[in-house]
Amino acid sequence: MNSIFTRRSVRSFLPKEVEAEKIEKLLQAAMQAPSAMNQQPWEFIVVRGAENLEKLSHFHVYATSMVGADFAIIVLCNNERLKSPLAWQQDLGAATQNLLVEATELGLGTVWFGTAPHQPRMDYVREFCDLPEHMVPYSVIAGGYPKDPDANHFKNRFDPSRVRYITE
Numbered sequence: 390m391n392s393i394f395t396r397r398s399v400r401s402f403l404p405k406e407v408e409a410e411k412i413e414k415l416l417q418a419a420m421q422a423p424s425a426m427n428q429q430p431w432e433f434i435v436v437r438g439a440e441n442l443e444k445l446s447h448f449h450v451y452a453t454s455m456v457g458a459d460f461a462i463i464v465l466c467n468n469e470r471l472k473s474p475l476a477w478q479q480d481l482g483a484a485t486q487n488l489l490v491e492a493t494e495l496g497l498g499t500v501w502f503g504t505a506p507h508q509p510r511m512d513y514v515r516e517f518c519d520l521p522e523h524m525v526p527y528s529v530i531a532g533g534y535p536k537d538p539d540a541n542h543f544k545n546r547f548d549p550s551r552v553r554y555i556t557e
């Protein structure tokens with residue numbers, strides 16, 4: 390079964406370093422996402438090191454599982470790249486999801502922490518990364534090798550009652 394179906398939010402990790410090649414593959418996957426007018430407004434900050442992750446985890450009350458993760462990736466919008474300004478959150482949502490699915494493919498676990506549009510969370514991340522005004526934090530993802538080898542597994546959410554077909 391492919392990784393779109395088996396991806397789960399993983400919040401508990403092994404103390405095992407994720408290889409730099411795998412981190413780069415995640416970023417490649419994120420940058421393959423579709424975007425409005427092909428504007429590709431994304432930029433990424435990779436955070437590693439237990440102390441940094443602990444500090445970043447305080448950006449949001451439901452981000453405690455970042456402690457014990459191997460890495461965090463902050464997905465950002467560079468406002469100077471916008472050609473279709475209303476679509477930036479959709480573009481970055483697509484990039485974030487690509488990254489999560491690729492992580493599953495590589496045997497990693499990840500969890501997406503909601504960031505935009507919650508201003509206090511965005512402000513915390515801005516200060517943590519010392520961001521210039523035109524860079525806007527959208528999401529924060531924590532990841533690593535999952536503690537539970539079955540952490541990523543299929544859960545059926547298909548609900549035919551939510552689908553309507555229009556034909557002819």
Ligand SMILES: Cc1cc2nc3c(=O)[nH]c(=O)nc-3n(C[C@H](O)[C@H](O)[C@H](O)COP(=O)(O)O)c2cc1C
Pocket residue numbers: 396397398399400449451452454500501502503504
């Ligand atoms: C926009 C967004 C924000 C989320 N924020 C958090 C969060 O702050 N903390 C967390 O542990 N999980 C967070 N999640 C993960 C969801 O809780 C999770 O995707 C959902 O419960 C479904 O479970 P699954 O990812 O295992 O399929 C977030 C997911 C999304 C898409």
